Amino acid sequence: MFLIGFSATGKSHSGRLAAQALGAPFIDMDRLIANRTGKQIAEIFEVDGEEEFRRIERELLREVAQSSGRRVISTGGGIPVDGRNRDVMARSGITIRLMASPETIHARLNRNRAGRSRREMRRPRRRAAIRPMLPGSESKEAGIERIRELLTEREEAYAAAADVTIDTEGREPPDVASEIVSLIRGAAQKSEAKE
DSSP, X not given: OEEEOXXXXXXXXXXXXXXXXXXXXXXXXXXXXXXXXXXXXXXXXXIIOHHHHHHHHHHHHHHHHHXXXXXXXXXXXXXXXXXXXXXXHHHHSOEEEEEOOHHHHHHHHHHHHHXXXXXXXXXXXXXXXXXXTSOSSSOHHHHHHHHHHHHHHHHHHHHHHOSEEEEOTTOOHHHHXXXXXXXXXXXXXXXXXXX
16 A cells, blocks of 8 residues: 655655554655665755656665555655556555645644754754755745645646545544555455455
């Protein structure tokens, strides 16, 4: 099962909770890429370029899609833009899109950044490491507008990839996770009934 959607729509947090409820492994594609390459996402973008990052992302998506058993996979926000990735996900299980408004996404991104401890502040900024498409030094209005632009650019790909969409606006991760679990169990029952 794949979770797609923009940054801060809840893919990682809700996905991890859903995986725990299902007793399934949770795979965060961005973390997997960082672990495999030994580089943060922003470093790959800066040193190797976006094209190289997307190649790595495609290869790892194919790899995790081929693994057996139920698993919850949180994808990077740009994965559905590549038609090859949409094909892999379509052949490998249900794809659930999480969405929220640009204003909510911006607020969540900034809340996550503001809530970091002093110890975390001494480390490199995780937000920059994971979200290289979203510069962090812009005004609130410019940040929301950049999110809106990226959402518009990706809308067709997100819609084409998603089997189901969950609006996370005003919802807490445990609530979203419960809906994800229900959808996965429902899809599994339908699949078993066909066999």
